[in-house]
Each structure stands twice: as structure tokens, then as C-alpha cells.
Amino acid sequence: DVKVTQSSRYLVKRTGEKVFLECVQDMDHENMFWYRQDPGLGLRLIYFSYDVKMKEKGDIPEGYSVSREKKERFSLILESASTNQTSMYLCASSSQSFNYEQYFGPGTRLTVT
């Protein structure tokens, strides 16, 4: 069974802290994504990666960075967390083209106080 796992289900951090969200997939997928989901706004793409060490900005990359050192792992980094980054963060992966099926992780509910 395909699997995308995220390091934490719930996370509480203070303003100004550096935050790491980890995502691991076991499907040998080339593509990985980070989204955030907020009420009334749906899912918004933060960053995506189509290969190891390759990344591209999505719709809302400001305040975030990413790292992909290994094919199976894609990390989202909040360099200095702010309260407006309180959100549900979802990681996904897919094979080949972005047009194909994306597999999502369970999400990390991040609260920045």
C-alpha cells in the first residue's frame, strides 16, 4: 500500500522559531509537493520538487523554504515562524508527470503562538 508520512500530526511553535516539517514517501516517486490548507482558501501550493535537489516555487512560497536531499524525503522549513503561518500543511507525492495521481499524507496541524 502506498504511503506518505509526515513527521508530526500536531505541532505548536512560538513566533520566531525555526520549524521543520518532514515528509517521507515510500513509492519511489519523482515529484513531491507541499501545500497549506486554510478554511475558505482550499489547498495552496507552497513548493514542489521534481527531482532530488530540484525545487520550484508554488503559489505562496514567501516565508518558506524546502530541501530535498534524498528522493524519498521532502522537508518544508519555516525560517522564522509567524502567526499567519498557522495552518494545516499537507505533503504529497506523484510519479512522472504532475498530471498523474497525487498521494497525500495525513497532514500536520501547525499552530504558531
Next chain:
Amino acid sequence: LAKTTQPISMDSYEGQEVNITCSHNNIATNDYITWYQQFPSQGPRFIIQGYKTKVTNEVASLFIPADRKSSTLSLPRVSLSDTAVYYCLVGARFQGAQKLVFGQGTRLTINP
């Protein structure tokens, strides 16, 4: 980038067929249309994908007219467990890469 528009919410009853329409006027030649389902506190789940005409799988059907500016997800004989948010996505090519654009989603409520 192809933007999608779909109804914010819909209501139906168990056993009925439900059709959710998505508008994507700026769809590009290479774009596919994909639908996802999301239950509360879970990540979205792939339902169906198509390029043109009609696609059917064990869960749903997807109807795409010739101009591809809209698509309709059809759920046959819905049950209470089909209550969820449904997202229409269009794959957009941008600067050599491809990314999917999630719309607002349609909150479908199935009543007994």
C-alpha cells in the same frame, strides 16, 4: 494558469446521482482534469482523471465536452459516506514545469 470554478456547496440524498461541474475556461492543450475527494482531518484522495470525452471507473464518471472548458464529476447512487469536499484540478504547464491548481472545492452533503 488555468483557474477552476466550482460550486461552494451542494446537497443531495442517499441513492441519488450527484453531478458536480467545474469550469476551467483557460485550460491549456496539455492539461488534464483531475478530481479529488477530501474527508475532514485527512489529505485529499484521487478519484478520477481525464483529458476529453468520458472516463469511468469504479467510483465515478467524468464528462468533458469537446471544448474542454468545463467538466462534470458524476457520482452514482451516493451514500452518506460520500459527504466530503470535492476538488477539481487542472494541470498547468508553467515555465517548463507543471503544477496543479486546486480550486475552492465543493462541499457535498448527503442526507438520509
